[in-house]
Amino acid sequence: MVTVEKIDNQQENPRQAPLGPRRRGLSARLRSIGALSYYSGILVAIRSPGFIVFSSTTPFTVLFFLFVIGGPSFISYGLIGATISILVGAGLFLGADATYNRLQFKFQDFCVASPLPAVDYMLGLSLGELTFVTPSLVVLICLFGYLHLITWSFPLAIVVMLLAWVFSSAFGFFLSTFILRSRSAFSVTSLVSTLLTVIPPVFYPIEVIPPSYRFLAYLAPTTHLSILMQSVLGLQSYPENQLLISWAVLLGFTVFFFALAAFKARWRQP
């Protein structure tokens, strides 16, 4: 017979930490976000730099073909397209990674049963995801400089890039909480990425599309990102009301998806 010894250590425990919850002020929340971005992004990028190359392959490939086929006249549009594509891709790949964290690693469940709110989790992971594309963005910004596209209005271009990143990260995270199979994660996010960055006029001007079909392009938020970037960088001039509409649509998409991710994402399972 197997005898089972009762384990009962009556020694005084050295781990007498104060009971009760830790205060979660703004600084604690910032530390949480920083920790998530460091351990899910920065550290991984340092230890596995291959991910950096992987995340930028598609946009730079499209840029290369645009240059080869279209010549130097298309390179500026290509640079804008690649920038949008990289930022939107980073947000959507957050969706794939968050799906893996939830279904494969069970890391989301670990975080749910902790003081970490869903929004902080999303922000931390999105900053981590940004790490992988930062080197590509630096290269693209250098190319903007080389082509004399950086002017006094460049800070507005940075705002557009930030909106691209925020709306796509929120969308990616929201989507991830509803994906039921981890094997679907990359196919769903790749499909959405293609629908948002390759088909709409992101790498090319909207004038290429026949006027009667342009309304379809306007449905994609990335079209508005592209319009604003082209305008801010002085590549194309658009009527003022068109620019106002694009800003409004972009801000609307960003607020909508952020609110969706913050309040309607499935943090706890139903």
Place this chain on the structure above:
Amino acid sequence: MQVASSGIAIESISLSKTYGKSSRPAVADVTLEIPRATIFTLLGKNGAGKTTFLRMAATQLKPTSGTIRVLGFDAVSQTKEVRERIAAVPQEMRTFESLTPYDHVMFALTARGWRVGEARPQARRTLSLLGLAPYANVHSDELSGGLRQRTLVAMALATEAELIFLDEPTIGLDPVARRAVWKLMVDLKHAGKTILLTTHYLDEAESISDKIAIVSKGRLLKVGTVQELKSALRETIRVDISSGFTEDELHGFGKVMRVGENLRVLTDEQRGSRLASLAIERKARANVSPVSLDDVFIDLVGEGENDDDGGAD
């Protein structure tokens, strides 16, 4: 609003959970109280409802009906208050390949808002207590399954949360590693923490649990200390017989069950002694011992590997 008495860590009242369109609830009408500063174990087969109950208490899953209060707070409407005080290692959680055990524990602590300066010594101390110090800086993809599992346990235990949920934490661990985890759990209990554990291992439940709840098919069958559960069995003695008797012959001595190729008889002292004498006469191979938790478990839930009809555990 804090509603439960301070001596209770978890209190469920008629708690039920049915997944999707499933016809059978994964947890059915469970009313249970788990005292603070104890190690409480949910014991059951696969699909019994252990994980589902744990996930509802850990605010990871919404109940279908009933109420569940954790540390005095409603686990459905007061999740913020509950989550500040708990930590959980989900079943089948996995480590991240490119992170080391030290990174994992630091990640768990700093993601909860710990300052790096506080988290560092705590991470080192926890890794050392779990025997992970020699592997602290080895990437997780180079560690054995047992070391990875211990890393996950360290992530939760390091947090010093008031209530820790461990869903089959020692699965895949060797006996030495299991004991290191048990010892840390007992230490935490003595420091006033409550641990809700699920396990398949009866020896684990028997060794460290203050109280055990046996669950089957989503229902709570019995709750008590190991002694209380054992005394609930009318039989006090078990006789394992490997030769010399047929199953029919043994029915007169007590409850007979087949355990592998052997026959097991659960009986009282008088009939057990008669059976032992008869076995000696027949030169049969028999082993007499007191009933164990194993016997209580089999008696309550029956034999067979799984408890479900395809639903989640």
